[in-house]
Amino acid sequence: MTEANITRIQLDDKEVVLIGTAHVSKQSAEQVKDVIEAEQPDSVCVELDEQRYESVREGNKWKNMNIFKVVKEKKSTLLLMNMMISSFQNRVAKQFGINPGQEMVQGIDSAEEIGAELVLADRNIQTTFARVWRSIGFSGRAKLMMSVFYSIFNRETISEEELEKMKQQDMLNSVMQEFTEAFPRLKKPLIDERDQYLAEKIKQAPGEKVVAVLGAAHVPGVKREIHREQSLEQLTTIPPKSKVPKIIGWAIPIVIVSIILYTLMNNPEAAYQQTISWIIWNGSLSAIGAAVALGHPLTVITAFLVAPLSSLNPMLAAGWFAGLMQTWIRKPNVSHFENLSEDVQSLKGFWQNKVTRILLIVVLTNIGSSLGTFIGGADVIRVFFENL
Numbered sequence: 001m002t003e004a005n006i007t008r009i010q011l012d013d014k015e016v017v018l019i020g021t022a023h024v025s026k027q028s029a030e031q032v033k034d035v036i037e038a039e040q041p042d043s044v045c046v047e048l049d050e051q052r053y054e055s056v057r058e059g060n061k062w063k064n065m066n067i068f069k070v071v072k073e074k075k076s077t078l079l080l081m082n083m084m085i086s087s088f089q090n091r092v093a094k095q096f097g098i099n100p101g102q103e104m105v106q107g108i109d110s111a112e113e114i115g116a117e118l119v120l121a122d123r124n125i126q127t128t129f130a131r132v133w134r135s136i137g138f139s140g141r142a143k144l145m146m147s148v149f150y151s152i153f154n155r156e157t158i159s160e161e162e163l164e165k166m167k168q169q170d171m172l173n174s175v176m177q178e179f180t181e182a183f184p185r186l187k188k189p190l191i192d193e194r195d196q197y198l199a200e201k202i203k204q205a206p207g208e209k210v211v212a213v214l215g216a217a218h219v220p221g222v223k224r225e226i227h228r229e230q231s232l233e234q235l236t237t238i239p240p241k242s243k244v245p246k247i248i249g250w251a252i253p254i255v256i257v258s259i260i261l262y263t264l265m266n267n268p269e270a271a272y273q274q275t276i277s278w279i280i281w282n283g284s285l286s287a288i289g290a291a292v293a294l295g296h297p298l299t300v301i302t303a304f305l306v307a308p309l310s311s312l313n314p315m316l317a318a319g320w321f322a323g324l325m326q327t328w329i330r331k332p333n334v335s336h337f338e339n340l341s342e343d344v345q346s347l348k349g350f351w352q353n354k355v356t357r358i359l360l361i362v363v364l365t366n367i368g369s370s371l372g373t374f375i376g377g378a379d380v381i382r383v384f385f386e387n388l
Helices: 026-039 050-058 067-072 076-096 102-114 125-135 138-153 160-166 171-182 184-204 216-225 232-236 243-266 268-292 297-310 318-329 334-338 347-352 354-386
Strands: 006-011 014-021 043-046 117-120 209-215
Touching (some): 014 216, 043 184, 050 125, 102 117, 102 209, 125 184, 184 232, 209 216, 243 354, 268 297, 297 318
Parallel strands (some): 014 209, 043 117
Antiparallel strands (some): 006 014
8 A cells, every 4th residue: 555645653652644635547546545445444545525525425515405594594605605616616527537526435434434524624614714804904905805716717628737736736726726825814714724624523533543535735735733732613603794894884874864964954965966876876786787787677676776775784795685576586406506517617607507507696786786885985075065
């Protein structure tokens, strides 16, 4: 048995065998099988969380998704990000004729064959995304979305050189590598914290011998962190939202309404102009966002009507109402959920599938509404100073 990509660690009376795998390599799955059969460990750890484990074992259970619930719980953006990364992974797999996560499937199967306990050692992907989301500002989120969009919908084939580079990373890291370099803060929740989480789960795995199947990029970090004490509770806690956006969110409507009311007392005609400007900018840009996502005409109208009001209340968002309207009018059926895995691999599919179209409507409508708030607000202030 070759020792390539294998790291052995002794922790008191426990031996840990790390297999550094390539997520897009057929050879990695074969090595996982050989190592587990030869080592006969008490536990096998795999770099999966519960959600991805179910996806691997039972396929993406999209048809069980409640799209109404997703929109109402404000999870549209995170789900859209998840789907984008999944589409990138599937595109790579299709180009090279492999099954994504094949080495993880082999780790699960081999653990069952030898009767070892299976440990899902990675942090919940939604927790990781949430911590990433909280670690970057508004501009960072916009750049992240654009970066992921570009990586996924860039139709150029991946070269052998790029593939070899990807073999040294996990799928999340390979998708966001350039963004991580541009935003160093992203490295901590995306890579460093997961190294710590994986290390602690591996250390806590039962038995005297543990085999861990990890992406090669995580091996150095896990090797370092496994000798330190880690707090799983701290690593899985989603940091509280910053109060600054909330303060700004309430300050903007208070200022806008105050300015319009003050203008109304001194110059009703100017106040009327301000109100119309606020409605037009908010409603139009929000409606444009819904239209770009190919929303139903009633969805576009909803976005136009709701945005000027929702922009004055940080607790509401035009995208939620537009998304719910689209869901009510064009509710996805089972086939749309079943075709998600294929549809998310192309720009055309993203816009044609009713599920992803709803998510796009929520996100793009909210972006339009945000732009309308700043432009409309600036115009309200302009009219105010002109009529002092």
